[in-house]
Amino acid sequence: MLFSVAVAVRQPWGADFGLHAAVVGRLRDDLWQPANPMVEVISPSPYFTPYTLLLAVIAKVTGLGPATVLSAAGPANLALLLFGLRRFVGLFTTNRWAPVLALLFVPLLWGPAVPQWSGFPALRGLVLILPYPSTLAFGLMLLCWVAVAGALRTASWRRWLVAGLLGGLVILIHPFTAVGTVLGVVAFVVGRLTRLRRPDLVGMLVGAAAALVPVFGWPYFRVTDTLASASELDAIHEALYLDAAGRYGLAFLVGVPALVLRLRRDRLDPLVLLFGLSGAVVLAGWLTGAYAFGRVWPVVVLSLQVAAAVVLATVVAAAFGRRPAESPAPSDPAGVAGPDAAGPAPRRPGSGSRLLVGLWAAVAAVACLAGFATQYGNLLLVLPADQLTAPRRAAHDVTNLPNFGWVDRAVAPGSVVLTGNAPAGRALLAFEIRSVAPPWPDPLLADEDRRLAEQAELVDAATPDPRRRALLTAYGVDWILDLDGSYGWADGYASTVVEGPGKSRLLKVAQPR
Incomplete structure (x- = not known):
């Protein structure tokens, strides 16, 4: 968190930062009829979101510039993202090391050609996108899934209400992340289809209404218009499908064994379903040329990273001497049953199994080191400009940012x-x-x-x-x-x-x- 504050002070943000700062400025100047953030004309814009509206109000009240207010939001977005990740991992295990592993895996397990895109929480890009709407939306997505899991466990319409409001915010703030959010909700619900009761159905209706009412009542743009024009963004997203192994390979290397183990235990495991659903969307985008669906890649990768963190934490504890904190039982595919629902602790594996577990853990460690080695360069952006010379930038592969x-x-x-x-x-x-x-x-x-x-x-x-x-x-x-x-x-x-x-x-x- 201290590092994120230092980054916010230095403001070494990526190319999208200018757009979001301009949006905040336009809303600050006129909350009721803001002009387009990029050109001199009054028009609806999908960039006028609840997030930028809040920042505009802060800028108007404090007198601070749009770039300053937007930069200051970066550490807050990171805090929400980390909190959401901790809560999401906690749905699947109470092992205290699983969130720690997830904290390493999510930013590091990508690939040597890791994409620097908004909504992709890889370390190299995350340094540049902390204040972006996509970072906030990613954290809200995780909390929405947590709320859905809790609602399925308790049949509480209030939790469905919270989930719906969070989902509606994600739709308005970052529609690409909203696609992944919906897939996650479906993954949790499908796991309980055979056990849904009337209160669950009522709660789902409450949640859907809570999401759709603000979405269709939003005054700055119509979501339907944004969806109808999504195909115009396909060309710019084709790059997300190039060199998939180089971009996402480390997540598959470490995460696929974890998903296989979870699948063998429960065919309706939510992480397995999330991987399958999001992977199907990405594949459909590749087959049809609708490359904008490539923005769902972060959800594919996240399911691998979290599965690896949860399963590795459990099997390492079982293999090397401690009783593991169990993952939820297969009978509770929403992942919220708690540690005692899984039954007795597994027996200590034999030496052969311990060797495999140790090898898997070693591969994960090497993959994390490789991920850090290829991504750490942008951490140097906190240095003063006079210390970040051109040779140093080149030596450490620091992203070159324009200075105007x-x-x-x-x-x-x-x-x-x-x-x-x-x-x-x-x-x-x-x-x-x-x-x-x-x-x-x-x-x-x-x-x-x-x-x-x-x-x-x-x-x-x-x-x-x-x-x-x-x-x-x-x-x-x-x-x-x-x-x-x-x-x-x-x-x-x-x-x-x-x-x-x-x-x-x-x-x-x-x-x-």
Whole structure:
């Protein structure tokens, strides 16, 4: 937690940070009719969520900037994620070492080509995404599953109400995580289908209503519109299917034996069902080209990681001299029966079994070390900028983050900057600087395609002068950002030039007389 505070102070956030900071800024400026966070137009946006709304209110009350408030939320998100993980693991065992193993496995058991995406809690990426909505949503997802397990155990409609409210929040905050949340709920419910009673069914209806009422009553965007446009995001997610072994292989290496053991014990084990359901969704995305379903990979990996933590903690305790804290009995597939439900402790395994357990534990330890060795680099982002030199970054494989502080010093918040470089446009959003076309896909922006086409016209040297001037005026362009000196045409429109690092420069557009 102290490390997360240090990271929040340094603010070495990933590319999405600018977008979420811009969202907070727009909501702070107008809670009732906020403008689009990326461009100068009023439109619905799927980024206006309960999370960013809360941060906007905090920013408005405190007077703090959006980037500061969003950064400060990072440690809180991490605390919620860790709490949710502890409670989730506790559904399957009371062994005190299982949560410790899960704390290691979840960030480390991925692969050498680990993805740095929001919603993927791998160590390398987690350092960069702590303040993101996806991190909060991941923690809420775990707590939603815990609430569902408790509701199935007690037939309490109040717990279903809590589960529904948590699920509704996840849907609004991060729809991709919501898909995994639903799969987890199904996994727990399927395990008890033959024993559901009327109070359970009533509770499920209460939970569904608690989730859907706020979702369909949310004033900033319609969830149905977001779902209908999901296919527009397939292309950007295809990378999640490339080199699957390199991205997720360590989780499979350590976790598959654990799932096999749980499957042999109970065919309706919730972790096994979660793995199967989420794996089926990921596979369907690969077969159909609906690559946005690749965002369910974290749930596939999580089921492997948690199963490995639970089973390894139990079998190691049994093999090497201590009575294990039992996992819940097969008769309670919701995983909430408690340690005594599993019956008597297993007998001490023979030397051959102990050898296999020791080998498995050794493989898990080596896998964790390998995961740390390939992911630790971004931990160095807490160092002062002058100590994180280019050679040190290269030696430790630290993610290179763009630095546009020089642009922020020259450009006022709310200005429109023209650049054909999408990563630059994404970074500038953190300073509340807008673009001509959205640098991130925005499925609810009606004129997104036209904006992209006309932005390409603006930066094309062959565009006739009258056409370019008309577009500059139409979009209210205040500045032109030339990153490599290739915008020679921009000199004819500039009244002021600000030199940046290397060949980059910032040109203030002269106002027409």
